[in-house]
Amino acid sequence: MSDRQQTFDKVAELIAPFNKKGVTLGEATTFQGDLEWDSLTVMDFVAAIEDEFDILITMNMQAEIETVGQLVDAVEKLKTQ
Amino acid sequence: MTDTTTPARDLMSKFDPLIAERQALIDSGVTDPFAIVMEQVKSPTEAVIKGKDTILLGTYNYMGMTFDPDVVQAGKDALDQFGSGTNGSRMLNGTFRDHVGVEQALRDFYGMSGAIVFSTGYMANLGMISTLAGKGDYVILDADSHASIYDGCKQGVAEIVRFRHNSVEDLDKRLGRLPAEAGKLVVLEGVYSMLGDIAPLKDMVAVAKKHGCMVLVDEAHSMGFFGPNGRGVYEDQGLEGEVDFVVGTFSKSVGTVGGFCVSNHPKFEAIRLACRPYIFTASLPPSVVATAEVSIRKLMHAHNKRAHLWENARTLHNGLTEMGFTLGTKTPDSAVIAVLLDDQEQAVAMWQALLDGGLYVNMARPPATPAGIFLLRCSVCAEHSSAQISTILKMFRAAGQAVGAIG
Numbered sequence: 001m002s003d004r005q006q007t008f009d010k011v012a013e014l015i016a017p018f019n020k021k022g023v024t025l026g027e028a029t030t031f032q033g034d035l036e037w038d039s040l041t042v043m044d045f046v047a048a049i050e051d052e053f054d055i056l057i058t059m060n061m062q063a064e065i066e067t068v069g070q071l072v073d074a075v076e077k078l079k080t081q
Numbered sequence: 082m083t084d085t086t087t088p089a090r091d092l093m094s095k096f097d098p099l100i101a102e103r104q105a106l107i108d109s110g111v112t113d114p115f116a117i118v119m120e121q122v123k124s125p126t127e128a129v130i131k132g133k134d135t136i137l138l139g140t141y142n143y144m145g146m147t148f149d150p151d152v153v154q155a156g157k158d159a160l161d162q163f164g165s166g167t168n169g170s171r172m173l174n175g176t177f178r179d180h181v182g183v184e185q186a187l188r189d190f191y192g193m194s195g196a197i198v199f200s201t202g203y204m205a206n207l208g209m210i211s212t213l214a215g216k217g218d219y220v221i222l223d224a225d226s227h228a229s230i231y232d233g234c235k236q237g238v239a240e241i242v243r244f245r246h247n248s249v250e251d252l253d254k255r256l257g258r259l260p261a262e263a264g265k266l267v268v269l270e271g272v273y274s275m276l277g278d279i280a281p282l283k284d285m286v287a288v289a290k291k292h293g294c295m296v297l298v299d300e301a302h303s304m305g306f307f308g309p310n311g312r313g314v315y316e317d318q319g320l321e322g323e324v325d326f327v328v329g330t331f332s333k334s335v336g337t338v339g340g341f342c343v344s345n346h347p348k349f350e351a352i353r354l355a356c357r358p359y360i361f362t363a364s365l366p367p368s369v370v371a372t373a374e375v376s377i378r379k380l381m382h383a384h385n386k387r388a389h390l391w392e393n394a395r396t397l398h399n400g401l402t403e404m405g406f407t408l409g410t411k412t413p414d415s416a417v418i419a420v421l422l423d424d425q426e427q428a429v430a431m432w433q434a435l436l437d438g439g440l441y442v443n444m445a446r447p448p449a450t451p452a453g454i455f456l457l458r459c460s461v462c463a464e465h466s467s468a469q470i471s472t473i474l475k476m477f478r479a480a481g482q483a484v485g486a487i488g
Contacts, residue, residue, distance in 0.1 A: 040452060043224055043243060047251070056258040058219075059234070059241040 007053075007079075008072045014048045015068070027069030053079055106425075111433045114444040124148055125336075125464040130441060136469055136476075138459045139443035143416045144305045144386055145464030146336030146376045156337075159371035167364045171198075172353065175364030183374040187343055190377050191312055191327065195349035198341045198370070200362050202301055202330030203229040205340030208358035209297060209328055210268060211237035218264035221255060221294065223247065223280070225273050225451045230299065236358075239266075246273070246451065249284040256292035265294040271314030272302035275450045275458065276409030277417030279303075283318040290323070297326040302417060305334035305380045306387045306463075331373045334380060339365050339373055383463075390416055390463035393470050397461060400474040405487040409456065419445075420457040420477075420486075427484055428455035434480035440473060 012025050018041055019025070023034050031037050037045070046057055049071070055078040057065075065071050107113055112131075121129040125145035126137050146152055159179055169175035180198060187196035199205040210233030214220045218239040222230055225246040234241045242259070245251040252267070259265060267289040269280050282298065289296050300313030308316025315324045325346060331339035342352070353359060365373075391413075398413035401420060409419030422428040425446060432444040435457070443458040450456060465473075481487040 038453075039448075040224075043245070047245070050255075050258070054258070056242060056255060059243060 141333040144334040155375040156368040156372040159367040163367035171364045179370040183370045186374045186377040191343045193343045202340035204358040207233045208356040212356040214239035222268045267294045271300040272415045277415045295325040299328045301330045386463035418459045430484040
């Protein structure tokens with residue numbers, strides 16, 4: 001399994017507790033449109049991602065991330081820094 | 082010639098959901114909580130609303146300075162001597178005698194070497210945060226921060242990091258992940274105004290210093306009655322000299338309008354040369370800065386008012402708790418007492434029942450409130466008499482029982 005796939009799976013696992021509607025997750029799933037998260041849910045989820053990968057995702061970065069795929073890419077990039 | 086123009090897309094149509102929500106609220110037969118008009122204001126604690134004498138319990142007028150005879154006289158004198166307005170920026174023609182005077186009063190009040198006055202508290206946060214934190218720097222803010230702090234971040238070019246409300250541990254963890262060499266500004270508030278809870282500033286400032294951050298504290302809701310000199314929560318928690326910048330406002334305890342930042346930083350004056358919300362706006366009218374100056378000087382010695390304000394806060398908090406209301410804080414931590422309600426319907430019904438009974442409080446709802454809470458915010462005033470406080474408690478009992486918020 002590629003590193004990216006592993007990251008995707010981990011991200012999907014962390015999304016699960018916040019996926020109240022049971023949306024099927026793909027690269028193009030959006031946090032706001034598909035998962036319908038409000039800003040507090042986003043904060044809790046971002047904290048979970050940050051703790052898991054020991055990274056920091058600033059609000060500036062968060063504003064650019066709309067889909068699960070974009071988040072996985074961002075995590076991959078931040079992990080190597 | 083063919084007409085190739087298309088009709089302009091109506092930019093106002095994005096507000097349709099807001100318009101519909103407001104209409105639905107008004108159609109339910111209640112008074113619009115966000116369109117109250119004070120027809121007369123009789124004192125810091127009494128106004129006439131819809132022809133009815135009403136006790137004010139939602140005004141931020143914590144120290145009741147708005148009708149202080151010395152304060153009012155200073156404003157009248159300034160109007161006579163300096164006219165109604167300044168017509169210009171502080172940087173050009175907008176600095177009059179009393180702008181300098183009020184900045185000196187702030188230095189004296191806070192015991193700090195630097196003071197800069199802005200046209201509102203909102204602009205003080207907007208200006209200080211966006212100017213202090215530049216490209217490549219980090220601003221670290223509490224998730225429950227006031228809109229002016231969030232907007233200060235948006236206006237600037239720094240990287241923004243949020244931590245969980247009042248969590249020292251979360252702040253520590255996030256600061257630990259930031260580049261050690263980067264410039265970092267931690268922004269905190271002494272009192273968070275929606276629930277009236279206070280920040281554990283002592284621990285937070287210690288964590289911020291451990292990670293090499295500068296600290297800005299917004300003390301808008303604490304000036305005049307926290308700490309031995311009324312400087313705010315930071316003074317109350319023994320942090321004199323530990324906080325780099327303190328932001329405040331004239332619109333609450335001081336009783337007029339305006340904002341400020343005070344600091345001991347030796348280069349603080351440079352803010353005046355670089356801060357756009359300071360430079361590109363007209364300065365406060367002379368009557369406003371004259372009233373603020375007198376009010377601030379009187380607040381230094383307002384020990385009796387301070388004691389009475391805290392007594393009022395305790396009495397109200399205890400009374401509402403005994404009745405069975407759920408409040409924003411377990412103990413009377415500040416002069417804001419938030420009554421938490423189940424939903425918008427109950428909050429509006431309760432708010433309306435109080436208003437009809439002659440009491441004005443603030444109704445607050447998301448997104449201004451944290452965690453989707455609907456609440457009625459009471460701000461206590463040092464000028465509320467003990468008799469008014471007991472009347473207020475009776476009104477709350479009646480309204481709470483009428484809408485089923487208490488048994």
